Amino acid sequence: MAAGALLSGCGLKSIPESGSAQHSKGLSFEYVGDSGEDETINQMLVISNHTMGAVVPTLSFRAIDKNDHVLPQVEVSTVFGSDRGTLVASEGDGYDILRFTGPGQHDVTDVEVTVQSVETARFLGGSAVVTTQALDSQGRDVERFERFSKVRLTNEDDAPAMVRVAYIVWDQPAEGDTQQATEVTPVGDLVMVPPQGTAVVDVTGAAAAAVARNSRGPAVSIKAYPSQ
Known part of the structure; x- marks a missing residue:
């Protein structure tokens, strides 16, 4: 129990x-x-x-x-x-x-x-935080608040990392309230980021629609988290 x-x-x-x-x-x-x-x-x-x-x-x-x-x-x-x-x-x-x-x-x-x-866990990868960077269709760095086409993942650990990526839209809370995630959209699927390396995930489907809908609008984040 x-x-x-x-x-x-x-x-x-x-x-x-x-x-x-x-x-x-x-x-x-x-x-x-x-x-x-x-x-x-x-x-x-x-x-x-x-x-x-x-x-x-x-x-x-x-x-x-x-x-x-x-x-x-x-x-x-x-x-x-x-x-x-x-x-x-x-x-x-x-x-x-x-x-x-x-x-x-x-x-x-x-x-x-x-x-x-x-x-x-099935995948015993590294424990370092994998960072994200929004990219345009040409692979150039852009702000996460813009419309982007790809996400670059960077792993500074000495072991591979298995992660998923979420595109998060946040509300604008009243004073005294905490900020809440109002919309969460997966970007791609499970991805392996090599040790001391990078991987690039394409933004397609529902993720592309969410980015188009929210670019230059509310507060947003792109977060990678360990998964399997």
């Missing part, structure tokens, strides 16, 4: 043993609604993997308000898929981004996490 742990922004708490005991007791989490620093992601779930290898958790969440009460009408989902088993948690610290929808979504100050399962 899976067990949950209440997470607060003031520090990490290890989760109780649950579904896959050999891994789950080596994971801990921290919810950071707003770091207080400019140009940082809101509604972030920091996932710390204290085990000796990369794992794939499947998590579920309940939203909590400032009085430690559950907000039953708020649905919690993720950008990178830690609730769907698509995010790989490498050794050390990684993160996902939470999305809140439903009545009370602006009252969330914390989350309760339940580990439904944990599996060993």
Whole structure:
């Protein structure tokens, strides 16, 4: 039976043993609604993997308000898929981004996490952050706010990285509210970025339509995240 742990922004708490005991007791989490620093992601779930290898958790969440009460009408989902088993948690610290929808979504100050399962990752790649750069059709660097045709991925680690890419559109929150991802579109599929190397992903289909629709408009990000 899976067990949950209440997470607060003031520090990490290890989760109780649950579904896959050999891994789950080596994971801990921290919810950071707003770091207080400019140009940082809101509604972030920091996932710390204290085990000796990369794992794939499947998590579920309940939203909590400032009085430690559950907000039953708020649905919690993720950008990178830690609730769907698509995010790989490498050794050390990684993160996902939470999305809140439903009545009370602006009252969330914390989350309760339940580990439904944990599996060993199929691809044991590097743990370094893979960076992204938007490119035009000629392969030249452009701003992510422009209309772009490709994304260059750069891996500075000494091991290959298996990643997926997400094009994220953000809202413009009222003062005091956290910024939320309102639209998330996959760019390409799973891609291997070689050690100390780069890979280029074409922007096609739904991703191309999303870029065309949102270029020169709202705040956007292009994020690569470890996956399988």
